[in-house]
Amino acid sequence: MTETTQSTDTDQAAESAQTSDIEMQGSGQPLEVTAGETREKTRDEWTDYEFEGDAKFAVEDLDVYYGDDHALKGVSMDIPENSVTALIGPSGCGKSTFLRCLNRMNDRIKAASVDGTVELDGEGIYQDGINLVELRKRVGMVFQSPNPFPKSIRDNISYGPRKHGDLETGFLANLLGRSDDEEVEELVERSLTQAALWDEVKDRLDDNALGLSGGQQQRLCIARALATEPDVLLMDEPASALDPIATSKIEDLVHELSEHYTVVIVTHNMQQAARISDQTAVFLTGGELVEYGDTEQVFEDPESQRVEDYISGKFG
Amino acid sequence: MAGAVESELVSEDTSETEAVAAAAVGVAAILFALSLAALFELVTITDTVAGIPMVALLGALLILLGLGVVGFGVGSRLGYVATNPRPSAGLVAAVAFSGIWFVVGGLVASQTLGLGTIGWGGVAFVTGGLAFAVTALPREDIGSTLPAGLLAVFAGAVFVTGLIGPGWVWDLGWEQSASFNAEFTIPVITAFCSLLVSWGAAKSYGGFGARGRHVGAYLLVYLNALSIIAVLFLLVAFTVFKGLPGLFNSISFGLGVGPETTLFGFTFAWPLSWPFVMNGVALLNDVNGVLPAIAGTIWLVIGAVLFAVPLGVGAAVFITEYAEHGRFTQVVEIATNGLWSTPSIVFGLFGLAFLVPRLGNGKSLLAGMLTLGFMLLPLVVITSREAMLAVPDEYRDASAALGVTKWQTIRSIVLPAALPGIVTGIILGVGRIAGETAPILLTMAGSVAPPGSQTVDVIGGFRFISSPPFVENPELLQATSALPYQLYSLITAGVGQSSSIANIEQFRWATALILLVVVLGFYAVGIATRYYFRRKLQHE
Ligand SMILES: Nc1ncnc2c1ncn2[C@@H]1O[C@H](COP(=O)(O)OP(=O)(O)O)[C@@H](O)[C@H]1O
Ligand SMILES: [Mg+2]
Numbered sequence: 001m002t003e004t005t006q007s008t009d010t011d012q013a014a015e016s017a018q019t020s021d022i023e024m025q026g027s028g029q030p031l032e033v034t035a036g037e038t039r040e041k042t043r044d045e046w047t048d049y050e051f052e053g054d055a056k057f058a059v060e061d062l063d064v065y066y067g068d069d070h071a072l073k074g075v076s077m078d079i080p081e082n083s084v085t086a087l088i089g090p091s092g093c094g095k096s097t098f099l100r101c102l103n104r105m106n107d108r109i110k111a112a113s114v115d116g117t118v119e120l121d122g123e124g125i126y127q128d129g130i131n132l133v134e135l136r137k138r139v140g141m142v143f144q145s146p147n148p149f150p151k152s153i154r155d156n157i158s159y160g161p162r163k164h165g166d167l168e169t170g171f172l173a174n175l176l177g178r179s180d181d182e183e184v185e186e187l188v189e190r191s192l193t194q195a196a197l198w199d200e201v202k203d204r205l206d207d208n209a210l211g212l213s214g215g216q217q218q219r220l221c222i223a224r225a226l227a228t229e230p231d232v233l234l235m236d237e238p239a240s241a242l243d244p245i246a247t248s249k250i251e252d253l254v255h256e257l258s259e260h261y262t263v264v265i266v267t268h269n270m271q272q273a274a275r276i277s278d279q280t281a282v283f284l285t286g287g288e289l290v291e292y293g294d295t296e297q298v299f300e301d302p303e304s305q306r307v308e309d310y311i312s313g314k315f316g
Numbered sequence: 317m318a319g320a321v322e323s324e325l326v327s328e329d330t331s332e333t334e335a336v337a338a339a340a341v342g343v344a345a346i347l348f349a350l351s352l353a354a355l356f357e358l359v360t361i362t363d364t365v366a367g368i369p370m371v372a373l374l375g376a377l378l379i380l381l382g383l384g385v386v387g388f389g390v391g392s393r394l395g396y397v398a399t400n401p402r403p404s405a406g407l408v409a410a411v412a413f414s415g416i417w418f419v420v421g422g423l424v425a426s427q428t429l430g431l432g433t434i435g436w437g438g439v440a441f442v443t444g445g446l447a448f449a450v451t452a453l454p455r456e457d458i459g460s461t462l463p464a465g466l467l468a469v470f471a472g473a474v475f476v477t478g479l480i481g482p483g484w485v486w487d488l489g490w491e492q493s494a495s496f497n498a499e500f501t502i503p504v505i506t507a508f509c510s511l512l513v514s515w516g517a518a519k520s521y522g523g524f525g526a527r528g529r530h531v532g533a534y535l536l537v538y539l540n541a542l543s544i545i546a547v548l549f550l551l552v553a554f555t556v557f558k559g560l561p562g563l564f565n566s567i568s569f570g571l572g573v574g575p576e577t578t579l580f581g582f583t584f585a586w587p588l589s590w591p592f593v594m595n596g597v598a599l600l601n602d603v604n605g606v607l608p609a610i611a612g613t614i615w616l617v618i619g620a621v622l623f624a625v626p627l628g629v630g631a632a633v634f635i636t637e638y639a640e641h642g643r644f645t646q647v648v649e650i651a652t653n654g655l656w657s658t659p660s661i662v663f664g665l666f667g668l669a670f671l672v673p674r675l676g677n678g679k680s681l682l683a684g685m686l687t688l689g690f691m692l693l694p695l696v697v698i699t700s701r702e703a704m705l706a707v708p709d710e711y712r713d714a715s716a717a718l719g720v721t722k723w724q725t726i727r728s729i730v731l732p733a734a735l736p737g738i739v740t741g742i743i744l745g746v747g748r749i750a751g752e753t754a755p756i757l758l759t760m761a762g763s764v765a766p767p768g769s770q771t772v773d774v775i776g777g778f779r780f781i782s783s784p785p786f787v788e789n790p791e792l793l794q795a796t797s798a799l800p801y802q803l804y805s806l807i808t809a810g811v812g813q814s815s816s817i818a819n820i821e822q823f824r825w826a827t828a829l830i831l832l833v834v835v836l837g838f839y840a841v842g843i844a845t846r847y848y849f850r851r852k853l854q855h856e
Contacts, residue, residue: 135719136717143714150711
């Protein structure tokens with residue numbers, strides 16, 4: 001991102017006469033504004049969101065770079081606990097990037113560097129000495145395409161707790177009389193029931209998970225994430241690869257889970273966001289958080305003209 | 317679609333013409349198989365069948381086939397047969413046919429007519445050019461049948477008229493006075509012509525056009541695969557037939573006829589006496605055997621695998637999962653590939669110069685194991701690395717998102733998913749090292765035909781001692797024999813003639829067969845293992 005393009009974004013944004021000029025400059029770099037989008041300056045108060053209760057996540061001035069590519073720009077938002085927060089926006093605007101910041105999965109991308117603070121229950125997760133295992137136990141994640149392990153359904157569910165040493169199974173544990181086979185059974189049933197999959201698979205727990213349908217696999221992945229007893233569930237477009245029936249099952253599930261879990265869900269389907277979320281954050285091109293607030297307010301009376309255009313389908 | 321020819325969706329008059337073309341394909345395939353059989357001397361071409369000389373019969377069949385195919389093409393051109401030919405048979409076919417006819421024309425002009433260089437060159441160019449024109453210029457039905465059919469007719473005529481008969485020899489007149497004789501030439505020409513004709517007939521059967529090309533290509537691919545399998549089968553069958561008499565020499569069943577074995581303090585006698593695999597070579601033996609070499613080969617492979625697999629998989633884990641991708645991994649990759657293509661005698665020399673002096677200063681089983689282990693190592697690294705790279709990153713992401721550490725992820729997700737690929741690599745590698753002769757010759761080989769009492773007993777050889785390293789195994793430091801080495805010595809050096817082996821020819825073939833069985837046995841174990849691990853990764 002060159003200096004000039006950055007300044008056009010902030011200072012001269014309102015001057016629509018220059019739009020075409022600016023877009024020409026963007027060749028090779030992501031365009032700051034897509035076709036059909038009005039130019040306006042983002043105001044801080046659009047992203048202020050007052051809510052009752054505690055914040056699960058507090059994000060302050062978060063910047064993410066992929067090499068020279070500035071993917072997220074100064075994002076600040078508080079995410080309330082035990083609710084569903086939807087992240088929407090056109091593709092490439094940084095929704096997944098933001099989500100990955102919340103459990104530090106960005107650490108796995110070599111080019112990525114993160115600036116700013118993210119607090120989980122008041123503790124900074126980017127400070128030194130953070131225990132990544134503990135963080136990811138508390139913050140579970142479900143990916144866009146279902147990715148169960150090529151193991152049995154039972155082993156998929158018990159994988160996390162076993163690797164954390166919370167459950168002991170296997171030959172040696174059996175020999176020493178410390179095997180937690182019963183606990184495993186309980187855990188598997190509980191997690192699968194929570195993920196609304198138990199009835200469908202209870203007779204085939206030893207079958208390979210790859211034999212399940214796409215929708216079942218995705219619910220298995222949710223159950224697998226729930227098995228480590230997290231507080232937060234991050235979901236990156238969990239239904240985008242699924243058919244309508246499987247999608248509606250996932251939506252119902254998300255709604256139920258929000259009673260006990262903090263769910264942050266990325267979607268590019270605005271109806272879905274409107275149906276299932278309590279609050280909605282709108283990211284727009286260029287990696288900016290433009291508006292954040294109560295879902296009803298964002299969808300019915302957005303403060304930003306760009307957001308209104310996006311929601312009414314003028315671009316995106 | 318302007319200009320496109322409507323053809324029927326369901327062709328109804330499949331009956332006669334297609335049956336004729338199918339029959340031609342069938343006869344050509346039989347002819348092809350027959351000529352392969354003749355090439356491997358399963359059928360003798362000097363024979364007569366029902367009073368007719370074999371060569372003449374082949375020739376007549378070729379003429380018949382050629383005429384049939386040409387007739388089909390011409391019939392199609394004249395509209396007697398319903399087909400959908402394209403305007404031309406295409407450039408590939410044209411180049412191929414012109415090349416073939418160039419050679420035919422050149423050979424006839426130089427060898428039969430005795431023309432000089434300029435003469436035969438001119439004739440060759442004319443025939444080649446004609447073939448090109450005949451293939452490329454007319455419609456596909458003529459272009460793909462006429463050159464093939466005429467060639468078959470020509471070859472057939474040469475056979476029938478006896479121009480190339482059973483006694484024919486083409487002396488190349490080179491220094492080694494190499495020559496093509498009839499036993500080789502006639503089957504090869506027949507196989508080649510029948511292949512071409514069957515292709516033309518298959519195209520006719522498909523009615524030319526897209527479907528005809530499909531059928532033609534299908535036939536070629538099929539015949540190719542079949543002949544590869546046939547050659548493999550012949551090779552194995554040949555060894556089996558030659559080896560069986562020696563292998564089962566004086567085998568007998570019955571309580572207590574076999575040698576006695578002591579296991580865990582119990583002594584029992586085998587209910588089977590199989591001298592060839594239970595004896596060594598000794599003066600007093602009724603029937604000599606290769607037991608020491610069998611044991612040597614098996615222990616050799618086991619030792620090499622135990623040495624190379626953990627090291628190789630470990631190295632692959634490091635360069636795939638831990639090392640930064642870049643210059644270093646590239647260098648490692650090039651080095652492993654280079655090591656894999658290093659000739660085995662070089663490994664043998666390394667073993668002789670480096671390992672042998674350090675391991676008791678004599679050729680030993682252990683030195684052989686390590687040398688073969690070094691040979692196996694690069695393949696294990698390469699295939700393990702490929703297999704691990706093929707494990708989708710989604711698995712690693714999912715595991716990391718559950719808070720599982722990298723090493724645990726590798727152990728419980730990546731390695732199990734990569735295991736079938738790793739096992740495939742080990743199978744291929746074992747196939748190579750089990751038959752290696754040169755490295756063993758230099759590092760391990762003792763006497764060529766040891767007596768049964770010198771069979772290595774690695775398990776029984778372990779002994780506890782009171783000084784470090786507290787275990788020793790003299791068996792590992794003994795020179796011994798292995799099947800490929802024994803076979804090599806028996807054949808080339810003529811070793812064994814003077815010793816007590818009665819029928820040396822039979823003994824050699826039986827040894828070869830046993831080597832084949834041992835290697836295939838390792839194969840079977842590997843494939844079963846791979847099947848087991850693959851089943852665990854897949855749903856039914
Ligand atoms: N692993 C990566 N390496 C480099 N650039 C990336 C990577 N992931 C995402 N980006 C870039 O960051 C920007 C935001 O991407 P992303 O967060 O995936 O958007 P979204 O999920 O909203 O579609 C895009 O411009 C994309 O090209
Ligand atoms: Mg995304």
